[in-house]
Amino acid sequence: MGVAALVLAWLAPVPGRSALEFDLARVQQTMQSRFGAQGVQALQDWLRMLEAQAGRPPARQLQAVNDFWNHTVLGSDDTVVWGEADYWATPLESLGKRAGDCEDFVIGKYFSLMRLGVPVEKLRLIYVRARVGGVGSTQSIAHMVLGYYEKPTSDPLVLDNLVADIMPASQRSDLTPAFSFNGQGIYVAGASKAAPVERISRWRGLLSRMQQEGFMP
Template identity: 75%
Template sequence: MGVIPFLPFSFHRHTRLSRRSLLSVSVAAVGLWALRGAVALDLDVGRLHQTMQSRYGARGTQALDAWLAMLQAQAGRPVAQQLQAVNNFWNQTVMASEDSAVWSQADYWATPLESLGQRAGDCEDYVIAKYFSLIRLDVPAQKLRLIYVRARMGGAGSTQSVAHMVLGYYETPAADPLVLDNLVSSIYPASQRSDLTPVFSFNAQGIYVAGGGRPAPVDRIGRWQDLLARMRQEGFMP
Protein backbone atom coordinates (compact mmCIF):
# COMPACT_ATOMS: atom_id res chain seq x y z
CA MET A 1 0.00 0.00 0.00
CA GLY A 2 1.19 3.49 -0.69
CA VAL A 3 1.63 6.56 1.42
CA ILE A 4 -0.79 9.42 0.78
CA PRO A 5 1.48 12.25 -0.42
CA PHE A 6 1.69 15.55 1.41
CA LEU A 7 -0.08 18.39 -0.36
CA PRO A 8 -0.01 22.09 0.54
CA PHE A 9 -3.67 21.96 1.56
CA SER A 10 -5.68 19.36 3.44
CA PHE A 11 -8.04 16.89 1.79
CA HIS A 12 -8.68 14.78 4.85
CA ARG A 13 -11.44 17.01 6.16
CA HIS A 14 -13.57 15.87 3.20
CA THR A 15 -13.57 12.18 4.12
CA ARG A 16 -16.83 12.44 6.13
CA LEU A 17 -18.77 13.36 3.01
CA SER A 18 -20.60 10.61 1.15
CA ARG A 19 -18.59 8.12 -0.90
CA ARG A 20 -20.55 9.05 -4.02
CA SER A 21 -19.93 12.77 -3.65
CA LEU A 22 -16.23 12.34 -2.97
CA LEU A 23 -15.74 10.16 -6.02
CA SER A 24 -17.76 12.45 -8.26
CA VAL A 25 -16.59 15.62 -9.95
CA SER A 26 -17.32 18.93 -8.28
CA VAL A 27 -19.85 21.11 -10.11
CA ALA A 28 -17.22 23.71 -10.94
CA ALA A 29 -15.09 21.03 -12.60
CA VAL A 30 -17.82 20.07 -15.07
CA GLY A 31 -16.98 23.06 -17.27
CA LEU A 32 -13.33 22.05 -17.28
CA TRP A 33 -14.40 18.56 -18.37
CA ALA A 34 -16.01 20.00 -21.49
CA LEU A 35 -13.18 22.41 -22.28
CA ARG A 36 -10.19 20.11 -22.04
CA GLY A 37 -9.55 17.31 -24.50
CA ALA A 38 -7.91 13.96 -24.12
CA VAL A 39 -4.28 13.61 -23.11
CA ALA A 40 -2.50 11.46 -25.69
CA LEU A 41 0.20 8.87 -25.02
CA ASP A 42 2.59 8.24 -27.89
CA LEU A 43 5.19 5.49 -27.76
CA ASP A 44 8.69 5.24 -29.16
CA VAL A 45 8.54 1.45 -29.39
CA GLY A 46 12.16 1.05 -30.43
CA ARG A 47 13.37 3.08 -27.47
CA LEU A 48 11.05 1.21 -25.10
CA HIS A 49 12.51 -2.11 -26.26
CA GLN A 50 16.06 -0.79 -25.94
CA THR A 51 15.40 0.48 -22.43
CA MET A 52 13.70 -2.75 -21.38
CA GLN A 53 16.45 -4.95 -22.86
CA SER A 54 19.20 -3.00 -21.13
CA ARG A 55 17.50 -3.08 -17.76
CA TYR A 56 15.66 -6.40 -17.64
CA GLY A 57 16.87 -8.54 -20.54
CA ALA A 58 14.77 -10.95 -22.58
CA ARG A 59 12.22 -11.51 -19.82
CA GLY A 60 11.53 -7.79 -19.72
CA THR A 61 11.13 -7.43 -23.48
CA GLN A 62 8.70 -10.37 -23.47
CA ALA A 63 6.58 -8.59 -20.88
CA LEU A 64 6.70 -5.39 -22.93
CA ASP A 65 5.65 -7.27 -26.08
CA ALA A 66 2.74 -8.84 -24.19
CA TRP A 67 1.55 -5.39 -23.09
CA LEU A 68 1.86 -3.94 -26.59
CA ALA A 69 -0.02 -6.94 -28.01
CA MET A 70 -2.83 -6.44 -25.48
CA LEU A 71 -3.10 -2.78 -26.45
CA GLN A 72 -3.18 -3.63 -30.14
CA ALA A 73 -5.88 -6.24 -29.58
CA GLN A 74 -8.04 -3.79 -27.61
CA ALA A 75 -7.68 -0.82 -29.97
CA GLY A 76 -11.07 0.40 -31.13
CA ARG A 77 -13.08 -1.97 -28.93
CA PRO A 78 -15.87 -0.83 -26.59
CA VAL A 79 -14.63 0.98 -23.49
CA ALA A 80 -16.16 -1.58 -21.14
CA GLN A 81 -14.12 -4.31 -22.80
CA GLN A 82 -10.97 -2.17 -22.71
CA LEU A 83 -11.40 -1.49 -19.00
CA GLN A 84 -11.71 -5.18 -18.21
CA ALA A 85 -8.82 -6.21 -20.46
CA VAL A 86 -6.46 -3.60 -19.00
CA ASN A 87 -7.53 -4.41 -15.45
CA ASN A 88 -7.00 -8.13 -16.00
CA PHE A 89 -3.64 -7.71 -17.74
CA TRP A 90 -2.01 -5.72 -14.98
CA ASN A 91 -3.60 -7.67 -12.11
CA GLN A 92 -2.31 -10.90 -13.64
CA THR A 93 1.10 -9.64 -14.78
CA VAL A 94 2.25 -7.78 -11.66
CA MET A 95 2.61 -9.38 -8.25
CA ALA A 96 1.50 -7.22 -5.33
CA SER A 97 4.47 -6.12 -3.26
CA GLU A 98 5.78 -3.16 -1.26
CA ASP A 99 8.10 -0.42 -2.47
CA SER A 100 10.53 -1.28 0.31
CA ALA A 101 10.93 -4.79 -1.15
CA VAL A 102 10.94 -3.84 -4.84
CA TRP A 103 12.75 -0.49 -4.79
CA SER A 104 14.30 -0.25 -1.31
CA GLN A 105 12.35 2.98 -0.82
CA ALA A 106 9.44 3.90 1.41
CA ASP A 107 7.38 5.22 -1.52
CA TYR A 108 8.20 5.02 -5.23
CA TRP A 109 5.93 5.52 -8.25
CA ALA A 110 7.05 3.07 -10.92
CA THR A 111 6.61 3.70 -14.62
CA PRO A 112 4.64 1.08 -16.59
CA LEU A 113 7.94 -0.13 -18.04
CA GLU A 114 9.42 -0.60 -14.57
CA SER A 115 6.33 -2.48 -13.38
CA LEU A 116 6.57 -4.79 -16.39
CA GLY A 117 10.27 -5.34 -15.80
CA GLN A 118 9.99 -6.03 -12.09
CA ARG A 119 6.71 -7.97 -12.41
CA ALA A 120 5.96 -6.55 -8.96
CA GLY A 121 4.55 -3.33 -7.55
CA ASP A 122 2.22 -1.69 -5.06
CA CYS A 123 -1.21 -0.14 -5.55
CA GLU A 124 0.06 3.09 -7.13
CA ASP A 125 2.03 1.11 -9.70
CA TYR A 126 -1.04 -0.85 -10.79
CA VAL A 127 -3.07 2.35 -11.11
CA ILE A 128 -0.39 4.24 -13.04
CA ALA A 129 0.01 1.34 -15.47
CA LYS A 130 -3.76 1.02 -16.01
CA TYR A 131 -4.19 4.78 -16.39
CA PHE A 132 -1.60 5.11 -19.14
CA SER A 133 -2.74 1.90 -20.84
CA LEU A 134 -6.24 3.34 -21.17
CA ILE A 135 -4.89 6.71 -22.32
CA ARG A 136 -2.99 4.83 -25.03
CA LEU A 137 -6.32 3.22 -26.03
CA ASP A 138 -7.75 6.73 -26.51
CA VAL A 139 -9.92 6.73 -23.40
CA PRO A 140 -10.23 10.48 -22.63
CA ALA A 141 -7.99 11.44 -19.72
CA GLN A 142 -10.74 13.52 -18.12
CA LYS A 143 -12.76 10.31 -17.67
CA LEU A 144 -10.01 8.72 -15.59
CA ARG A 145 -8.94 9.51 -12.02
CA LEU A 146 -6.23 8.15 -9.75
CA ILE A 147 -8.11 7.98 -6.46
CA TYR A 148 -6.52 7.81 -3.01
CA VAL A 149 -8.72 5.92 -0.58
CA ARG A 150 -8.70 4.28 2.80
CA ALA A 151 -9.39 0.57 2.18
CA ARG A 152 -11.02 -1.43 4.96
CA MET A 153 -9.26 -4.75 5.43
CA GLY A 154 -10.40 -7.86 7.25
CA GLY A 155 -13.98 -8.19 6.05
CA ALA A 156 -17.31 -6.89 7.28
CA GLY A 157 -17.22 -5.21 10.66
CA SER A 158 -13.48 -4.61 10.56
CA THR A 159 -12.20 -1.16 11.53
CA GLN A 160 -8.70 -1.72 10.15
CA SER A 161 -7.94 0.39 7.09
CA VAL A 162 -4.87 1.15 5.00
CA ALA A 163 -3.87 3.82 2.49
CA HIS A 164 -4.65 2.55 -1.00
CA MET A 165 -5.08 3.79 -4.58
CA VAL A 166 -7.58 2.74 -7.24
CA LEU A 167 -8.40 3.93 -10.75
CA GLY A 168 -11.82 5.43 -11.43
CA TYR A 169 -13.56 5.62 -14.82
CA TYR A 170 -16.27 8.30 -15.15
CA GLU A 171 -18.55 7.94 -18.16
CA THR A 172 -19.92 11.43 -17.39
CA PRO A 173 -18.85 14.05 -14.83
CA ALA A 174 -21.71 13.12 -12.48
CA ALA A 175 -21.51 9.35 -13.04
CA ASP A 176 -20.94 6.75 -10.38
CA PRO A 177 -17.38 5.81 -11.41
CA LEU A 178 -16.27 2.28 -12.14
CA VAL A 179 -13.39 1.18 -9.91
CA LEU A 180 -10.36 -0.70 -11.21
CA ASP A 181 -8.54 -2.23 -8.26
CA ASN A 182 -5.72 -4.73 -7.79
CA LEU A 183 -7.37 -6.03 -4.59
CA VAL A 184 -10.64 -6.94 -6.36
CA SER A 185 -10.45 -8.48 -9.83
CA SER A 186 -13.99 -7.52 -10.90
CA ILE A 187 -14.87 -3.94 -11.81
CA TYR A 188 -17.69 -2.47 -9.70
CA PRO A 189 -19.31 0.97 -9.45
CA ALA A 190 -17.96 2.99 -6.55
CA SER A 191 -21.35 2.88 -4.84
CA GLN A 192 -20.87 -0.89 -4.43
CA ARG A 193 -17.40 -0.58 -2.87
CA SER A 194 -18.37 0.08 0.72
CA ASP A 195 -14.87 -1.01 1.76
CA LEU A 196 -13.33 2.14 0.23
CA THR A 197 -13.38 5.62 1.77
CA PRO A 198 -12.10 8.21 -0.72
CA VAL A 199 -9.63 10.92 0.28
CA PHE A 200 -8.93 12.78 -2.99
CA SER A 201 -8.41 12.08 -6.68
CA PHE A 202 -6.33 13.49 -9.52
CA ASN A 203 -5.44 13.14 -13.17
CA ALA A 204 -3.44 15.09 -15.74
CA GLN A 205 -5.94 17.96 -15.54
CA GLY A 206 -5.80 18.55 -11.78
CA ILE A 207 -6.55 17.49 -8.22
CA TYR A 208 -10.18 17.08 -7.19
CA VAL A 209 -12.07 17.14 -3.89
CA ALA A 210 -15.82 17.19 -3.29
CA GLY A 211 -17.14 20.72 -3.10
CA GLY A 212 -13.65 22.03 -3.66
CA GLY A 213 -14.34 24.31 -6.64
CA ARG A 214 -11.96 24.27 -9.55
CA PRO A 215 -9.33 21.52 -9.62
CA ALA A 216 -5.97 22.39 -8.09
CA PRO A 217 -2.88 22.06 -10.34
CA VAL A 218 -1.58 18.51 -10.51
CA ASP A 219 1.99 19.78 -10.30
CA ARG A 220 1.42 20.07 -6.55
CA ILE A 221 2.02 16.32 -6.55
CA GLY A 222 5.77 16.20 -7.07
CA ARG A 223 5.87 12.45 -7.63
CA TRP A 224 3.60 12.85 -10.67
CA GLN A 225 6.06 15.22 -12.36
CA ASP A 226 8.96 12.91 -11.57
CA LEU A 227 7.04 9.96 -12.98
CA LEU A 228 6.36 11.74 -16.27
CA ALA A 229 10.02 12.77 -16.59
CA ARG A 230 11.20 9.18 -16.15
CA MET A 231 8.59 7.91 -18.62
CA ARG A 232 9.87 10.32 -21.26
CA GLN A 233 13.41 9.04 -20.78
CA GLU A 234 12.19 5.47 -21.36
CA GLY A 235 10.34 6.16 -24.61
CA PHE A 236 6.88 7.22 -23.50
CA MET A 237 5.63 10.55 -24.76
CA PRO A 238 2.82 11.63 -22.38
Protein backbone atom coordinates in the same frame (compact mmCIF):
# COMPACT_ATOMS: atom_id res chain seq x y z
CA MET B 1 -21.52 7.82 4.57
CA GLY B 2 -24.64 7.25 2.43
CA VAL B 3 -24.50 6.13 -1.19
CA ALA B 4 -25.34 9.57 -2.59
CA ALA B 5 -22.70 11.26 -0.45
CA LEU B 6 -20.14 8.60 -1.36
CA VAL B 7 -20.73 9.07 -5.09
CA LEU B 8 -20.45 12.84 -4.72
CA ALA B 9 -17.19 12.46 -2.85
CA TRP B 10 -15.61 10.68 -5.80
CA LEU B 11 -16.11 13.91 -7.78
CA ALA B 12 -16.79 14.49 -11.47
CA PRO B 13 -14.12 14.83 -14.19
CA VAL B 14 -13.24 18.03 -16.05
CA PRO B 15 -13.52 18.04 -19.90
CA GLY B 16 -10.36 17.57 -21.96
CA ARG B 17 -8.53 14.88 -23.90
CA SER B 18 -5.11 13.31 -24.03
CA ALA B 19 -3.37 10.23 -25.40
CA LEU B 20 -0.17 8.30 -24.80
CA GLU B 21 2.39 8.17 -27.60
CA PHE B 22 5.81 6.54 -27.51
CA ASP B 23 8.91 5.78 -29.51
CA LEU B 24 8.69 1.98 -29.76
CA ALA B 25 12.35 1.42 -30.63
CA ARG B 26 13.50 3.54 -27.71
CA VAL B 27 11.07 1.88 -25.31
CA GLN B 28 12.24 -1.58 -26.38
CA GLN B 29 15.88 -0.57 -26.04
CA THR B 30 15.24 0.81 -22.56
CA MET B 31 13.49 -2.37 -21.48
CA GLN B 32 16.24 -4.59 -22.89
CA SER B 33 19.02 -2.62 -21.23
CA ARG B 34 17.33 -2.45 -17.82
CA PHE B 35 15.45 -5.73 -17.52
CA GLY B 36 16.74 -8.07 -20.23
CA ALA B 37 14.81 -10.68 -22.17
CA GLN B 38 12.14 -11.21 -19.50
CA GLY B 39 11.40 -7.50 -19.48
CA VAL B 40 11.13 -7.42 -23.27
CA GLN B 41 8.71 -10.36 -23.13
CA ALA B 42 6.51 -8.51 -20.61
CA LEU B 43 6.59 -5.42 -22.83
CA GLN B 44 5.55 -7.48 -25.85
CA ASP B 45 2.69 -9.02 -23.87
CA TRP B 46 1.49 -5.54 -22.92
CA LEU B 47 1.69 -4.25 -26.50
CA ARG B 48 -0.19 -7.31 -27.79
CA MET B 49 -2.94 -6.75 -25.24
CA LEU B 50 -3.23 -3.09 -26.28
CA GLU B 51 -3.32 -4.03 -29.96
CA ALA B 52 -6.03 -6.62 -29.33
CA GLN B 53 -8.17 -4.10 -27.44
CA ALA B 54 -7.84 -1.23 -29.92
CA GLY B 55 -11.26 -0.09 -31.09
CA ARG B 56 -13.21 -2.36 -28.78
CA PRO B 57 -16.03 -1.11 -26.52
CA PRO B 58 -14.83 0.68 -23.37
CA ALA B 59 -16.25 -1.99 -21.06
CA ARG B 60 -14.11 -4.67 -22.72
CA GLN B 61 -11.05 -2.43 -22.67
CA LEU B 62 -11.48 -1.72 -18.97
CA GLN B 63 -11.78 -5.41 -18.15
CA ALA B 64 -8.83 -6.42 -20.34
CA VAL B 65 -6.55 -3.74 -18.93
CA ASN B 66 -7.58 -4.46 -15.35
CA ASP B 67 -7.04 -8.20 -15.82
CA PHE B 68 -3.69 -7.75 -17.56
CA TRP B 69 -2.11 -5.68 -14.81
CA ASN B 70 -3.65 -7.67 -11.97
CA HIS B 71 -2.35 -10.93 -13.46
CA THR B 72 1.03 -9.70 -14.72
CA VAL B 73 2.25 -7.74 -11.69
CA LEU B 74 2.70 -9.23 -8.25
CA GLY B 75 1.58 -7.04 -5.38
CA SER B 76 4.52 -5.99 -3.22
CA ASP B 77 5.95 -3.08 -1.21
CA ASP B 78 8.21 -0.36 -2.58
CA THR B 79 10.77 -1.17 0.11
CA VAL B 80 11.02 -4.70 -1.30
CA VAL B 81 10.90 -3.84 -5.01
CA TRP B 82 12.81 -0.53 -5.06
CA GLY B 83 14.39 -0.15 -1.65
CA GLU B 84 12.45 3.09 -1.10
CA ALA B 85 9.53 3.96 1.14
CA ASP B 86 7.38 5.37 -1.68
CA TYR B 87 8.35 4.99 -5.33
CA TRP B 88 5.98 5.52 -8.28
CA ALA B 89 7.12 3.12 -10.99
CA THR B 90 6.58 3.75 -14.69
CA PRO B 91 4.59 1.10 -16.59
CA LEU B 92 7.89 -0.11 -18.07
CA GLU B 93 9.45 -0.49 -14.63
CA SER B 94 6.44 -2.38 -13.25
CA LEU B 95 6.51 -4.73 -16.25
CA GLY B 96 10.26 -5.19 -15.91
CA LYS B 97 10.05 -6.03 -12.22
CA ARG B 98 6.67 -7.78 -12.54
CA ALA B 99 5.98 -6.42 -9.07
CA GLY B 100 4.63 -3.22 -7.57
CA ASP B 101 2.30 -1.64 -5.06
CA CYS B 102 -1.18 -0.14 -5.54
CA GLU B 103 0.07 3.07 -7.17
CA ASP B 104 2.02 1.06 -9.74
CA PHE B 105 -1.04 -0.99 -10.72
CA VAL B 106 -3.07 2.20 -11.14
CA ILE B 107 -0.35 3.96 -13.16
CA GLY B 108 -0.10 0.99 -15.52
CA LYS B 109 -3.87 0.86 -16.02
CA TYR B 110 -4.18 4.64 -16.43
CA PHE B 111 -1.60 4.89 -19.20
CA SER B 112 -2.84 1.69 -20.87
CA LEU B 113 -6.32 3.16 -21.20
CA MET B 114 -4.90 6.45 -22.41
CA ARG B 115 -3.01 4.51 -25.08
CA LEU B 116 -6.33 2.95 -26.13
CA GLY B 117 -7.78 6.43 -26.60
CA VAL B 118 -9.79 6.81 -23.41
CA PRO B 119 -10.02 10.57 -22.75
CA VAL B 120 -8.03 11.64 -19.72
CA GLU B 121 -11.05 13.37 -18.17
CA LYS B 122 -12.71 9.97 -17.83
CA LEU B 123 -9.86 8.63 -15.68
CA ARG B 124 -8.86 9.44 -12.11
CA LEU B 125 -6.13 8.09 -9.86
CA ILE B 126 -7.99 8.03 -6.53
CA TYR B 127 -6.49 7.86 -3.07
CA VAL B 128 -8.77 6.01 -0.66
CA ARG B 129 -8.88 4.36 2.71
CA ALA B 130 -9.61 0.68 2.10
CA ARG B 131 -11.20 -1.39 4.83
CA VAL B 132 -9.52 -4.79 5.06
CA GLY B 133 -10.10 -7.86 7.20
CA GLY B 134 -13.64 -8.74 6.11
CA VAL B 135 -17.13 -7.84 7.31
CA GLY B 136 -17.16 -5.91 10.57
CA SER B 137 -13.48 -5.07 10.46
CA THR B 138 -12.42 -1.53 11.38
CA GLN B 139 -8.89 -1.91 10.03
CA SER B 140 -8.09 0.25 7.01
CA ILE B 141 -5.09 0.99 4.84
CA ALA B 142 -4.06 3.82 2.53
CA HIS B 143 -4.73 2.62 -1.00
CA MET B 144 -5.07 3.84 -4.59
CA VAL B 145 -7.55 2.76 -7.25
CA LEU B 146 -8.37 3.90 -10.77
CA GLY B 147 -11.76 5.46 -11.44
CA TYR B 148 -13.46 5.50 -14.85
CA TYR B 149 -16.26 8.03 -15.48
CA GLU B 150 -18.42 7.31 -18.52
CA LYS B 151 -19.99 10.77 -18.09
CA PRO B 152 -18.98 13.68 -15.82
CA THR B 153 -21.84 12.89 -13.43
CA SER B 154 -21.48 9.10 -13.60
CA ASP B 155 -20.91 6.85 -10.63
CA PRO B 156 -17.30 5.89 -11.47
CA LEU B 157 -16.26 2.32 -12.11
CA VAL B 158 -13.40 1.22 -9.84
CA LEU B 159 -10.39 -0.72 -11.15
CA ASP B 160 -8.56 -2.23 -8.17
CA ASN B 161 -5.75 -4.72 -7.63
CA LEU B 162 -7.31 -5.92 -4.37
CA VAL B 163 -10.72 -6.76 -5.87
CA ALA B 164 -10.80 -8.40 -9.30
CA ASP B 165 -14.33 -7.33 -10.25
CA ILE B 166 -14.85 -3.85 -11.71
CA MET B 167 -17.72 -2.29 -9.76
CA PRO B 168 -19.32 1.15 -9.41
CA ALA B 169 -17.95 3.20 -6.54
CA SER B 170 -21.37 3.14 -4.86
CA GLN B 171 -20.98 -0.63 -4.44
CA ARG B 172 -17.51 -0.36 -2.89
CA SER B 173 -18.52 0.47 0.66
CA ASP B 174 -15.08 -0.74 1.75
CA LEU B 175 -13.48 2.33 0.13
CA THR B 176 -13.56 5.89 1.43
CA PRO B 177 -12.18 8.41 -1.10
CA ALA B 178 -9.76 11.12 0.03
CA PHE B 179 -8.80 12.94 -3.18
CA SER B 180 -8.16 12.17 -6.83
CA PHE B 181 -6.08 13.45 -9.71
CA ASN B 182 -5.19 12.96 -13.36
CA GLY B 183 -3.08 14.76 -15.93
CA GLN B 184 -5.44 17.74 -15.74
CA GLY B 185 -5.38 18.47 -12.03
CA ILE B 186 -6.00 17.49 -8.41
CA TYR B 187 -9.60 17.20 -7.22
CA VAL B 188 -10.71 17.52 -3.61
CA ALA B 189 -14.32 17.42 -2.41
CA GLY B 190 -15.54 20.93 -1.62
CA ALA B 191 -12.87 22.71 -3.68
CA SER B 192 -14.22 25.17 -6.25
CA LYS B 193 -11.66 24.17 -8.87
CA ALA B 194 -8.91 21.67 -9.53
CA ALA B 195 -5.41 22.37 -8.24
CA PRO B 196 -2.42 21.98 -10.60
CA VAL B 197 -1.28 18.37 -10.79
CA GLU B 198 2.32 19.65 -10.87
CA ARG B 199 2.02 20.05 -7.11
CA ILE B 200 2.45 16.28 -6.82
CA SER B 201 6.21 15.88 -7.01
CA ARG B 202 6.09 12.11 -7.54
CA TRP B 203 3.82 12.66 -10.55
CA ARG B 204 6.34 15.08 -12.04
CA GLY B 205 9.13 12.59 -11.45
CA LEU B 206 7.08 9.77 -12.99
CA LEU B 207 6.41 11.71 -16.19
CA SER B 208 10.05 12.74 -16.45
CA ARG B 209 11.23 9.12 -16.20
CA MET B 210 8.61 8.00 -18.72
CA GLN B 211 9.92 10.59 -21.16
CA GLN B 212 13.44 9.28 -20.70
CA GLU B 213 12.15 5.79 -21.52
CA GLY B 214 10.63 6.96 -24.80
CA PHE B 215 7.05 7.75 -23.77
CA MET B 216 5.31 11.05 -24.42
CA PRO B 217 2.73 11.25 -21.62
